[in-house]
Each structure stands twice: as C-alpha cells, then as structure tokens.
Amino acid sequence: MTIINFTPVSAFIGGLVIGLAVMLFFALNGRLIGISGIARNFLNSNNKRFDNFLFLIGLILGPIIYQLFSKEVVSINITNSIYLLGIAGLLVGLGTSIGNGCTSGHGICGISRFSLRSIIATVTFMIVGILIVFVTNLI
C-alpha cells in the first residue's frame, strides 16, 4: 500500500465543519443529518417536506458560498460514462433507501450515538466500496 494525495489538515477541518452542521441541526431542529433520508423524504413524504427542501438547497449553496469567500475555484473530476453514473446513482438511491442511511446518517450520526446497526452498515458499505474499486481497477 502506498499513500497518495493525502490532505489530512483540510480533511480534518472539513470534518469539523460537517460536525458543526450536525450539532446545530440536532440542537435546533432535533434531527440528525442523514442526507439520503432527507433527500428521499423530500421526494416520498409530505412530512417536513419544505424543511428537507431547504436543507438540500443549502447543500448546493455551500460550495458556492465557500468559493465566494475563499476566492478558490472548486473543481471536481468525474470520468465515468453517463451509463455507469446512471447505474451508480440508481444503486445509491435504492440501497440507501432499503438500508436507511448513507455516509452521513450511518457513517457520522449513527456512529456518534454508538448504533450497532449504523456501525455494521458503515463497515459493510466501505468493504463493498473497496472491493468494487479493486475489481474495477482490474478491468
């Protein structure tokens, strides 16, 4: 194993900021941040639909506001074909809905409250993700 592109400081600071969002939403709205749940309920449920909508809008505004203040241009690189992206998106939507959580809901909030379900879900999707990357690298 070789370690590359490691950015521990910005990763840790970004993690603290994500933690701040979780703490605020918990203390103020009494809710945990599970983004798959928020997005799914925005689509499938009338309960707190506008709250969920505003949270999702906030998520999109985040990078824009960051760029305004940091004067830094944020860029991402996605090289996958649109077919692969479509399949991946479908699996993520379906999987997080069946398993009731993603990296935020299970990975951060669930582990924060020592939920066994969330710990098992997180370990499972990480192992599967690692295996998928290992296999796609072979092809």
Added chain:
Amino acid sequence: MNKITSLIAGIIFGIGLTISEMINPAKVLGFLNLFGGWDPSLAFVMIGALVVTTPFIFIYKKQKPLFAESFSIPQKKDLDNKLIIGAVLFGTGWGLAGLCPGPAISSLALMNISSVIFVVAMFLGFYLSKFLNVQSS
C-alpha cells in the same frame, strides 16, 4: 425558525464537504482504493466530524431541541437483512462512481452534467424503493 436553520445547516454541511474535498469523487475513490494508491483523507473527515458530534449528541440528547417538540432519533435496534442488502447496494454504487448522496447533491453547485445524471438516477432509486415498497421506515 426551523426553516431557516434547515437552510443554514445544509449550507454549513456543504461548506464542510467542499473544504474536505469530499465533493470530489476522485478523492472518495482514492480512499476506496485501499489496495492501490491509498488516500486516507475520508477517514480524517469522519474523525473530524465524530470528535465533535459524539460528545455533543451524548450530552445534548438529555436536553430539548430549541425549535422542535422532541428529538427524532432512529429507535430501531435489530439487525435485519434489509440493512445489509441496502448497505451492499449503496456500497456498490458508491464504489462505481465515488459519489454518495451528500457530495452528489452539493456538487450540483458546480453545474457538472455528470452530477446531474447521478442525482436524477439517485432520486429515481428513491422513487423505485417506494414503488417497490422496500424503503426502510
């Protein structure tokens, strides 16, 4: 009031994803590439979040939320097949694209067509789970 705080929490979360570069799928795939050139950054993002959220939630859950009657915390404790099947499907999609729901939605800000396709497909997945009646409660 909880409308404004929903928006603010979303903004802060999105800024965190941007600072940590988790918005970039290449960074996430670097973490999942454990047997190649490995980028441990994602683990540091989780540690950064957990060091503040773990003690905070533990202490604060005995209080009352400011703009809600009570906390909504998942009560389910039993391990079922749906949890594992869901995590396997999610892990597969995550490993294929390097995108999970938060970063995917945040990355719409960069007006990248790939993000749009992924997010539309993800919402189709949410809808499909309702249609097939397999969504977790």
